[in-house]
Amino acid sequence: MKDNILIGRNAVIEAFKTERTIDKIMIQKGSKEGSIKKIISQAKSNGYVIQEVNKEKLDSLSEGEKHQGVIAFIASYDYSTLENIMDRAKDKGEDPFIIVLDNIVDPHNLGAIIRTANIVGAHGIVIPKRRAVGLTAVVAKTSAGAIEHTPVAKVSNIGRTIEDLQKKGLWAVCADMDGDMMYDVDLKGPICLVIGSEGEGVSRLVKEKCDFITRIPMKGEINSLNASVAAGVLMYEIIRQRMK
Known part of the structure; x- marks a missing residue:
């Protein structure tokens, strides 16, 4: 092997x-x-x-x-389940904070997102079974050890999973350039943050499932961020609002 x-x-x-x-x-x-x-x-x-x-x-x-x-x-590491991720939040007495990734294909991006998710205290990450990178050795290395502490669940359908989380009381917010400025969106409480694939962003069907769409302020000539950077910015905005 x-x-x-x-x-x-x-x-x-x-x-x-x-x-x-x-x-x-x-x-x-x-x-x-x-x-x-x-x-x-x-x-x-x-x-x-x-x-x-x-x-x-x-x-x-x-x-x-x-x-x-x-x-x-x-897979280099075992996958968790959505139920286990929700239980982590319950055991900590915290509002669930879950990162949902819509077809991330770059292992460096996934590893970096896992690393940031661990640092901000997110309870877990959800990735799709198809058309996305899994828990490879490169992902593990890029996560700088965070993969050992941050559960990752693999699901068959991201849209249906978002619906399941909404039924459990979570708000679904996705990152998209057509959304409201992140400072104007209430990101407190139980939440799942949806990040789209490199280049294409959040798919239309997944976006339609979300409760809110939010964007990151951009002032330069380039109008898009690397997926892991965008995820990190929004994760920290969620933390900022939770700490108010």
Whole structure:
């Protein structure tokens, strides 16, 4: 295994028997025969993300090892659950403060967000199963140890998760340039902060689920911030308002 990558059919099949979390399985396009069929079936039954890619992609990732048409990505750390994150807030006697990430793909951004979330006292982070980076070794390193103390839950549907949090009494606020200035939005109380993907921001469907939309003041010629920087600015505005 190289940096949390399992290469080859036997390695992936054996991983199914363990309790380690598989983030994603890459299958070579057109491969459906023999044990590949078994891998696809079991992956689907376990709810793992399956991605079909060309042979060149697998060749590049395997660096010369025989991949036999399949590579799996193993999470460096175990995932938590939304319930555990809510329980952390309850145990501390605090209003829930949760960071919801809508398709962050850069592991450095995710690691930096986990680090800042820990520092500001957020109770946990929510990421989607698909089209987003998981808890890789790079994420762990960038978090500077925060990944050991900040639970991360992986969910199938971000929009539905926001609805679930709203039913539990949380306000959902997302970052978007078309929103109200962050100083004018009430960010106190139980809250989930929604941060969008690099480049595209919060998706339309997710944005429609949110109670508030807020923006960060910008005075320069460039009109956007790195996702982890934007998340950090808004996390600290939430803390500032809570400390009033």
